[in-house]
Amino acid sequence: MGGLQEAMHRSLRSEIEKCRRKHGYTFSKLGELTGINPGSLSEILNGNPPRAITIGQLDVLAKVFGHDPGWLYELYTEECLSEQRISRPRLIPYLIRCVEVGRKDCIEAAVPLMLENPKNISILFALAEQLYEKGQLKESVPFYEYVIENEKDSYSNHFVMSQYRLFRVVLGTNAEENWENVIRFSPYRNRLPENYQLDALFQLARVCYALQKWNKSGEYGDELRLLAETVCIHEWERLKRNKKGEPLKTERHLVYYYGMGHLYKGAALEMQGLYEEAKQYVQVYADLGWFELLDENGRKDVERFKVWARANSYTLEVLSGNTSIIEEYADYLDILPTIEVLAGLNAIMKSANTYHFCVDDILERFASQIASFDQFTEAIGLDRHLRFRYQMAIYEFGKGRIERGIEETIYCLSLADLMNRHDETLTYIALFGWLGNMNNRIGNQNELGG
Structure with a gap:
């Protein structure tokens, strides 16, 4: 006692x-x-x-x-x-x-x-923001969740910003969780202040692209480019009229969001086989030097878009069946970062499988880069790697290299499992159908020979 x-x-x-x-x-x-x-x-x-x-x-x-x-x-x-x-x-x-x-x-x-006093939700939000700004992202999650669970006004800044922060923090490599995250956050995207809305639309387009949700990625790309254009016009008019006030603070330069809106729209069209329509969007971000209010970061972005536009122009030509530029495209890939090499080889392999030409020399040329594709751990890189291995499996089976085809198919299955894209498993298992087809052909040849 x-x-x-x-x-x-x-x-x-x-x-x-x-x-x-x-x-x-x-x-x-x-x-x-x-x-x-x-x-x-x-x-x-x-x-x-x-x-x-x-x-x-x-x-x-x-x-x-x-x-x-x-x-x-x-x-x-x-x-x-x-x-x-x-x-x-x-x-x-x-x-x-x-x-x-x-x-x-x-x-x-x-x-x-x-929380006995609803006004104190603002304290929890302030705490979550401090943790977020300090880079303690996972630690901020419970406090944003407290705000979302207890804030009654779904239009309040605290509620909407908490939804946005959670969307950014919990994105990972699990496809199913990422899609659930998109569904949970997307209804609130237009309630954000414009500076955060720009980045939210960019992230939505990016995530949906990695999830192979081409229509949704293109839709968010449309929203992003239109919003970026509207914001740019307002900023330019404000400066022309010498209006006082702070410029809109964004995570990246406005030219980046404008260019990315066109890039993701074009990429979504490309993935749907609409190559001519995609070219129109590539042409827009190929030269953004006209963009006003460019600072050093903005000019660097303009140069990046030039590189991406050239690579994507090659991609669209190759996918359209223009095989005469394959070697020229390979030369250009040689000077690009590995992630861009992966994207380029994806296009070359898909074209090779569609138009039935040999690219063994290119695969040998980029063997060291191909061996390093496992370094990619983010959603975009993993998705590109998976699509590359899928095209490689088709290519190897088509060349009659059964053992290699099986290795590539198993690679596809392991990557799909890593990303929790189990709904695609049957697509990759179906690759083993090449074995059955080949065995049938061999059997028929033996019968004829007998």
Whole structure:
């Protein structure tokens, strides 16, 4: 019974005072060891009312007393939360430290108390944003989820921004989860401020492309290029009229979003076999030097789009059946990064399978790059790699190289499993049909020979 009473009467200050007496420290000595003013220590422990203690001061005391980080955190909520008010300057640093030292129990105890007043949702959002900005993306997720679950107004900035942040944070390589993420977030994209909406549309087009949702990727590409054009016009008009105010802050230069809108629209058309229509969009981002308000980053983007446009022009020509430029295309791929080589070889292999020509020399030429395709771990790279292996399997079976064809097919199955694209498994298993066809041909030839 005595132990229960003692536990019920534990408080932050009583525990600190107990440790001070146990170690025999005077306020002067404790002040010397912690760097906290002795007078402040006295006011913290004995003041009436006592002086508030910061989470930083509690951490220093824990270190001096020989305790692990997170000591007495379960009692610190009394410094931040009371029936009368919440101390935001103490609460946010406290919850951030709870995240850092793994005191999830303290967070789960504090949040319900906060949410007794709906106005405190803004504190949870501010906390999530701090974690996000510090690069602690996974750690920010529970706080954005708290906002979404408890904010009643689905048009509020806190709610919509939390949806957007979650969409960005939880994107991974799992195709099924990424598609669910798109479905969950997409209804809120147009409620975002324009600067965030630009990036949201870019990410939606990008993710849908990786998921082979060509129509959706093209639709988001359309939305992105139209929004980028509208924003650009407003910015240009604002500057021409010498209007005051901050320029629109975007994650990337406006020319990037404008170009990407056209790029994804063109890429989506390409994947649907609409090569002539796709060429029209490639022509737009082939030369964006006319774009106003270009700074150094913007000019770099313009140069990147020139490279992508040239590569994609080759791609469309090859896919359209223009095999005369294969060697020229290969020469150009030689100077590009490996991810672009992968995209180019995809097009060459697809064309070779469609128009039945040999590209063994090109495969040998790029053998080292092909061997390094496993380095890609993001959705776009994995999708390109999977599509490349699929074309390789068709090509090898078509050349009668059964063992290689089987290896490529198994490669497809392993990549599809890695990306959780199990709905495509039958497509790759169907490749083994080449074996049956070949066996039938061999059997027929034997019968004729006999």
